[in-house]
Amino acid sequence: MDPLWTGCFCLQCIREKEVGVVEDLGQFKRLVKEGPSCIVWPLQSVVGRLSLRVQQLDVLCETKTKDNVFIQVGVAVQYRVVTEAAYDAWYRLTSPTSQIQAYVFDVIRSTVPRMELDEAFESKDDIAGAVLEQLQSVMKDYGYAIVNTLVTDLAPDSKVKASMNEINAARRLKEAASHQAEADKVRQVKNAEAEAEARYLSGMGVARQRMAIVQGLQSSVAEFSQEVEGATPKDVMDILLLSQYFDTLSTVGANSLILEHDPATVAKLQRQVGVSFLRDGSGKDLLS
Template identity: 50%
Template sequence: MCLIPFTISTSEVGVIESFGKFKRMAPPGLGCLICCVEDLVGRMSYRVQQLDVRVETKTLDNVFITAVVSIQFQVLQEKVYEAFYALTDPRRQITAHVFDVMRAELPNLELDAVFEAKEDLAIAVKGALSETMTQYGYQILQVLITDLDPDQRVKNAMNEINSSKRLKFAVAERAEGDKILKVKSAEAEAEAKYLSGVGVAKQRKAIVDGLKTSVKDFTDGVKGTNSKDTLDLLLLTQYFDCIKDVGSAPNCKTTFIPTSKTVGDEMRTSLLQADMAKSK
């Protein structure tokens, strides 16, 4: 009797037939076949496998979308016989079930709802596959919706809508900000003008009170003088102070001063006329 050696890798099992009939499973390690009697017809892996299925269908609002569904599955050790002999091509079987579920679920959802229902779609696909594939010796470990890809024109339109909404909000916020700035600026200007008016009023009151006190003190202190003489003296003093300020300015080179004998009366008359014009 001639023996033919063979090896089975870890996490695999060998299927051995004798004259076309299943005989036994070969565990990992070294094994032997009886020459011309037994035959190693296949190997089944216990490792987790992944199958990516691309499904193209349309949504409730008539938008075509391509979904990529990733299925992670493995062979059940206690059902290796069913996994090897029940299905000719298990991957095509899984793909058919994925197409059936996705093309039944997606047409009931609008495009925006599809992206929110990824988890529900994955659960629906896993439930349908688990119910069917378990009897054939396959365990469905996980189903993931890894991609949802509508037509490029649809994506551009969605981005444009989102951009327009954000631009609308930005314009509204900018307008509100400009409004607040203008209101605050107007309030500040009104407050400044009010305070400026109060300051001018207090300044004028202080000037009047000072002049009143000065005239009274000068009249009482210098005998034979009246209020006119006091005002003339004050106006003359202010005149010389004005000439001093003008002459001490950095850009002042030459100052012309009138020398007429009646300059005091003329200056007093001019100042009084100007003051009367302001009061009118």
């Protein structure tokens, strides 16, 4: 062995899901995978370690929409180092996160200004797809694979949010008022229909009641005339009218009302009712 050789073998351990970059006197030597690896120290050294796990970069970009509303767009970029291209990932980019952020800004500020605010909220997947397509085509040359991009937030100014909420609230109040008016209309129509039906049924009941009264009177007059010899239908009607008159007085008296009573009034009422009910329009006596 050369007596000037003062180097020694050194054991380096690389963690799981990592790759180490080994240099020999400042020059790239090789990549070492997870596990123990021997290097010649101090000629060689592990100058860096790259994680192979999926990482996430959160980017917040301010831009404006087609209708001149400034919004904050939050984008989450999920990426990882390609094992076979770890050399490019380590040596070709000084700051991969800054590179990714710059491309996200470029895509967001060229896509969102072509959309109105409502359209931007509806097209979050389109925005995320445009960012993903751009990053995948660019970052693969630098040893990075873009797993996915997500638009996590679209935040306009607080005043714009308040106005949007007011517009939505006014629209909902208008719809509620329309439904309330329609309900009131249906309620009124149903009440009118119920009242008309009630009046119709009440009229039917009154008509049937009067019909029953008339039939009862007819039956009573006929039976009384047959049972009492010499009694005429007119005599029977006089007795019925007199009994109805006394029933009326009894009902009115039950309500603490004071009425003057004259027997002549009964006779006069009897004559008037008899003339009205027992003669037709031509003046002919209906009971004769």
